[in-house]
Amino acid sequence: MHSSVVQAINDHQEQLVSNWKKEMARVQEEYFKNSLPDDLVFTNNEEFIDVLYSSVRLERSEAEGKIKHFAERLIQTDWPLSYFTQGMQAFRRIVTAYIVPYINNAEEDSMNLIVEVEEWVDAIVNQLVDDYSDSWVKTLELQQMALNELSAPLIPVFEKVSVMPLIGAIDTERAKLIMENLLDGIIQHRSQVVLIDITGVPVVDTMVANHIIQASKAVRLVGAECILVGIRPEIAQTIVNLGIDLSTFPTKSSLRKGIESALELTQRKMVRIEHGAEWRA
Structure with missing residues (x-):
């Protein structure tokens, strides 16, 4: 200047x-x-x-x-x-x-x-x-990056039983991260049953359903079982209307019912202690 x-x-x-x-x-x-x-x-x-x-x-x-x-x-x-x-x-x-x-x-x-x-x-x-x-x-x-790391964790809740809570929309990039965390977590925690909880997923369309199906198949390939939980009535109706076939793996309406099924698959069950307000596996 x-x-x-x-x-x-x-x-x-x-x-x-x-x-x-x-x-x-x-x-x-x-x-x-x-x-x-x-x-x-x-x-x-x-x-x-x-x-x-x-x-x-x-x-x-x-x-x-x-x-x-x-x-x-x-x-x-x-x-x-x-x-x-x-x-x-x-x-x-x-x-x-x-x-x-x-x-x-x-x-x-x-x-x-x-x-x-x-x-x-x-x-x-x-x-x-x-x-x-x-x-x-x-x-x-x-x-x-921080959101992705926090939004798809595999959490061990019981021996051989883990939960992956999904929150928010699922796109292709996030689906890849979910798959990686899922398979790595199964090996790390030696999980035999994995619960994929979609309670926090706002929309389940054909793409999301396909990602979940692919994840279920991958879980089976590493020797574990997959249960889909958190099927809300509106999600169930959407899945039916879209003609999406989720019959290849078990589905449950709530996380609690999913955990009960997971424990049965690992030869355990939930019992209530008579004099205490708690459940134990």
Whole structure:
């Protein structure tokens, strides 16, 4: 950027920042009324100004590092990116209106200076958006990995009996993870019977049913039995209407009934202790 523009931005920092904050108060009132906490607005505005001025005071790599760190913090605090793109546009207007007349009144030179200010602001906007997007994608990937790890565990409940509770929608990628966790867990826990609990699965369509059938067949191949539990009335009706054949393995309406069947398959049963409020296998 032209040295005279940099000098003018630095020399008039106090007035520029004051005008910018007034403009941002208008932006907040118009677009983000009552949706952003005032204390966080103040903190973020102060850091935002620091990021803007770092781009004219620091080496390029250092300035880009500050913008990247700022974008990552926006993601962590769930801050709307549009607030800062609006802020950049406000800063562009203020610099153009306030600084350029102080530098040169010649029409051609003024236009060149305006172009330089535009390019400077655009570069910051582009990096901020790119870094924000990259951070958002990475955060989403980490959350998805954590969710996948937690959403398909195989839990041993009795000796030789394990349960896999499924929660949420099941797509192809998640089905692969379920299959891997299922087979690895059977070997690790030496399970003879596995209960696949679909109580928390909102929709069972043909694709989901096929994934479950494939999982059941895989369980048999490693020497275990599979019982499908959590068949709610609406799920049962959907399965019938779709013509899905689940006759190849047992189904139970509840986890408790499934556990009772699993214990029978392993030559055990549930008995109630007369003087205690508990069941034992």
